[in-house]
Amino acid sequence: MDSHQKRKIVQSVPQKGFFGQPKGLFTLFFTEFWERFSYYGMRAILLYYMYYEVTKGGLGLDQGTAASIMAIYGSLVYMSGIIGGWLADRLLGTSKTVFYGGVLIMLGHIVLALPAGVSALFISMALIVIGTGLLKPNVSSIVGDLYSDEDPRRDSGFSIFYMGINAGALIAPLIVGTVGQQYNFHLGFSLAAVGMLLGLIVFMITKKKNLGLAGTYVPNPLTGEEKKKVFSRLGIGALLIVILGAVSISTGLLTIDRFIFMVSILGIVIPAVYFLVMYRSSKTTEVERSRLLAYIPLFIAAMMFWAIQEQGSIILARYADERTQLSFAGMELQSSWFQSLNPLFIVALAPVFAWLWVKLGNRQPTTPRKFSLGLLFAGLSFIVMIVPAYVNGTETLVNPMWLVLSFFLVVLGELCLSPVGLSATTKLAPSAFTAQTMSLWFLTNASAQAINAQIVRFYAPETEIIYFGVIGGISIILGLILYFVSPKIHGMMKGVN
Template structure:
């Protein structure tokens, strides 16, 4: 989007009306609130649904396999953002793509709400994966459209938007988790579907008045004469994948383990190809190429962070269920409730961080230094998980406060890295690839979880101390290195702070 188009979008959006921010932030705040309610509600009980015995209402999968599937599912959810970014950049614009994504997510949760086999689970996953790929990167990109590039409210706005995400994420495990674990998993999944429906209603009712032209622009439209060729190639590719997948399943060659390994490999190849394609594109100028190079160490840092943070939904979730005392202060805890800790801390701390960045103004740490702080806190969140087994042995149940402390530390890192990373992505993105570069940001999460699908296989009660210690230590070392080279990265960002 050129500066003239950007100015036109800014003028079309009411610039006040939501805590001193553009009114469109209200629409995106509550759309993401309900979308995240549906997603995190489903995720809070999904791992238990997969490995609980059939007599307990689950599918009876092996726990290690369930953890790997959970990681691959998360990876594919974020990897599909490539599709959503391409559709927004070339065909529909971000605003319409968000709406269609929400519809697919809702249908995915509806499928899960009915009793079924593992096949029904995988079908519902496919709907949610594609739908989230359409919605997630593009709604964040629309947030960026609300602000001019030099608006000092920008990081603060992303922090407030991030708080909306986590309000939904906080309530979902308490409501969906309690109903799913106490009454019926499928009833819990049905409530998640209702959440996405409410998000779609908010978006439809308020977007015209609040968003103006934000998200309507198609930055790199596909020429009409090229559409037949492109759609034909895509259709042919889908047919080939379906045929090969069907043959693999029928012959028994395409097992769950081999599919997980394939996605793990793609988690590395796809972002590398993405960087190369944008860097070599004639639509990317010299300053934009420099910014892409600066983005690479930030990408790697974010991968390391998410590799730890996302284990809250598999390794730490199973830890909560199998290794933690679930009676505390006379209260019977549900293991799914621990999934509310991360968003709960963010709800309280996001306004504090937003205030700090605005208060510091030009004196705030640079983006690379904020990332290094994120890695430091993430590493510490795993280091503290060494102590329960070290002090009392892996056979005894751990005090739940250890998990509380771990989630608290990783949230401090998340608030240093995640909203700042989204904001930096919108500023560092080449103009011709604005939505697709936001998809690249979400690939940090996809790649992390793709790698996690292999890493989580190493966790057992016997390897607990080594597992948490090595991963936490690697994160801290990378954080120190990033801090030391941050001035070099900052220069490559060509004026973007």
């Protein structure tokens, strides 16, 4: 997108009307609010649904397998952002891609709400994986379209948007988790479907008035000849995948463990290929190449951060269910409620961080140093989990405040890294790959969870100290390294702060 198109888009968006931000932020805030309600409501009970006994309404899967499936599911959700980014950049534009993604997500939750066992689980996963890949990177990309590159409200706008994401994630476990654990898992999943429906309604009713031209442009459209080639290749590729999948599953060649391992490899290979293609493209300028190189250490740092943060819904969820006192201060807690801690702290603290970055202005830490702080806090969130096991052993139930502290620390890191990473990605992206670079940002999470799929198998109560200590220690070391090399990285960003 050239500078003239960018100015035209910004001018078409009402620039005042939502907390001093462009009016379109209202539409995107509540679209993502309900999408995250549906996704995190489902995730709050999915692990338990997989490993609870059939007599308790679950599928009765092995705990280690269930944990790996959770990680690989999350990896595929973010990995599929490649599809969404490509469709938006080359074919549909971000607005249409967001709508189609929301429809697929809703259908996925409807399938999961049906009591059809493991088959429904995997069909639902496929629909939600593709749908989230279409919606999530593109709704964030539209947020970037609302602002000029020089607009000082940009970082605070992304922080407000991020607060909307987490407001949906906050109430989801309390509602969906309670219904799912106390009454019926499938009823809980049906509430997730309703949440996505509400998000689609908000988007369709308000987008024309609030978004203007944002999301309507196709930055790098396919020519007529390219469309023919792409569609024929996609059709042949999809057919081959279906045939190979059917044959390999029926013959026993493709098992769950082998599929998980394959996705773990893809989690490393795909972003490496992505960087290479964009760097070597003739459409990428020399300045943009320098910015891409600066983006690599930020990508690695974000990947390490998400490897810890995403274990909140896997390892810490299991910890809450098996190792934590669920009777506290006269209340009976549901283990799924702990999934609300992360978004609760973000909703409470996001305005503080948004105000802080604006208040500091040019004196605020550079983007690489904010990332390094994120790694330090993430590492500490795992280190503190060593203490109860070291003091009282692993045979006794733990005070729930240890989990509260762990989630609080990782949120401090998340607010240093995640909204800042979203904003930096829109500014560092080559102009020919805007939506696809946003997809690359979400690949940090995909890669992290692809690696987690192998790591989470090593967790057990008897390995707690080593497990939390090693992972937390690695994050702290990487954070310190990033802090000291940040001036070099900042110079390669060529004027982007």
